[in-house]
Amino acid sequence: MSEPIIETDALGRDFSVRDGLRRRTVVAVDDLSLRVEAGESVGYIGANGAGKSTTIKMLTGILVPTRGAARTCGLRPVADRRRLAREVGVVFGQRSQLWWDLSVRESFSILAAIHGLSPERERRRTDELVERLEVGEFLGTAVRQLSLGQRMRAEVAAALLHSPRLVILDEPTIGLDVLSKQRLREFLLAERAAHDTTLLLTTHDMGDVERLCDRVLLVDRGRLVFDGTLTGLSRTVGAQRVLVVDLAEPTPDLAIADTEHLGSEAGGLRQRLAFDPEHTTAARVLAAVTERVEVRDLAVEEPDVEDVVRRVYSARGR
Numbered sequence: 001m002s003e004p005i006i007e008t009d010a011l012g013r014d015f016s017v018r019d020g021l022r023r024r025t026v027v028a029v030d031d032l033s034l035r036v037e038a039g040e041s042v043g044y045i046g047a048n049g050a051g052k053s054t055t056i057k058m059l060t061g062i063l064v065p066t067r068g069a070a071r072t073c074g075l076r077p078v079a080d081r082r083r084l085a086r087e088v089g090v091v092f093g094q095r096s097q098l099w100w101d102l103s104v105r106e107s108f109s110i111l112a113a114i115h116g117l118s119p120e121r122e123r124r125r126t127d128e129l130v131e132r133l134e135v136g137e138f139l140g141t142a143v144r145q146l147s148l149g150q151r152m153r154a155e156v157a158a159a160l161l162h163s164p165r166l167v168i169l170d171e172p173t174i175g176l177d178v179l180s181k182q183r184l185r186e187f188l189l190a191e192r193a194a195h196d197t198t199l200l201l202t203t204h205d206m207g208d209v210e211r212l213c214d215r216v217l218l219v220d221r222g223r224l225v226f227d228g229t230l231t232g233l234s235r236t237v238g239a240q241r242v243l244v245v246d247l248a249e250p251t252p253d254l255a256i257a258d259t260e261h262l263g264s265e266a267g268g269l270r271q272r273l274a275f276d277p278e279h280t281t282a283a284r285v286l287a288a289v290t291e292r293v294e295v296r297d298l299a300v301e302e303p304d305v306e307d308v309v310r311r312v313y314s315a316r317g318r
């Protein structure tokens with residue numbers, strides 16, 4: 001087997017925090033052992049404070065581990081941090097890595113210089129990313145004047161300019177509208193297909209995980225509690241789906257076998273019914289509803305990551 005892109009062995013990190021007059025140790029990450037192969041796309045998920053950012057910081061050499069070891073792209077993240085920067089691209093959804101007062105084009109040129117790209121490679125790669133991320137129309141605009149969607153496209157292009165083998169994205173689609181999310185996801189999929197790029201992303205958006213990731217790692221209180229596919233994760237907790245029905249007339253709360261009534265809106269014109277896909281199907285629930293009342297419209301909502309995570313946590317006695 002070829003060398004993994006990420007490999008950790010019992011990795012851990014503690015923080016000492018002030019608690020009144022005393023100091024207390026917070027175990028942010030503990031006993032984390034995992035292996036991510038080249039070309040994989042992995043969703044790293046967990047509730048707020050589970051330890052995702054701390055893991056990413058250790059993998060990229062920003063934080064020194066308290067215990068254990070990590071290798072990223074075959075390098076030691078802290079000791080080889082400068083070499084590692086050439087292999088990894090990082091995108092933070094909530095923090096800009098671009099120069100606020102410079103234009104997007106100028107930011108790209110500086111990054112190309114930092115990474116030591118030849119003029120030819122810089123031109124080719126910039127052209128490719130500008131076209132595929134549709135950045136051209138605002139290349140000359142100062143970063144601070146961009147909309148969130150434009151800025152995220154510019155951030156992603158900047159992080160990928162040096163063609164990193166590993167791209168780490170921390171909440172890449174947060175705050176984006178549906179269309180911008182979709183375009184960003186399509187781009188990432190195409191980039192992965194074209195260059196066999198490895199993706200590691202943290203997100204609270206199920207859509208990101210569903211569309212982009214073939215593997216999910218779930219952390220709880222710093223520990224890895226699940227490693228597998230999204231379907232496998234949903235199955236472990238019997239994740240629910242929700243059928244939303246718009247009815248022809250106001251209707252009292254529907255009581256349908258194998259469903260849980262989650263709520264009604266507009267005096268019963270819209271109702272939400274949760275069901276477990278292991279026990280019934282959307283079609284069967286819909287059939288039972290249409291026996292009682294005329295259905296005008298419907299939608300099936302997938303469980304979101306938060307919901308799945310909550311269920312895993314409650315199954316673990318939290």
Ligand SMILES: Nc1ncnc2c1ncn2[C@@H]1O[C@H](COP(=O)(O)OP(=O)(O)OP(=O)(O)O)[C@@H](O)[C@H]1O
Nearest residue numbers: 015017026028046047048049050051052053054055
């Ligand atoms: N610099 C720090 N000093 C003290 N405690 C910290 C520090 N960084 C993180 N922690 C603590 O470590 C734990 C894990 O935090 P971390 O930011 O890694 O979680 P996260 O999963 O990324 O959360 P979020 O989804 O909110 O970003 C939390 O309890 C957090 O308060």
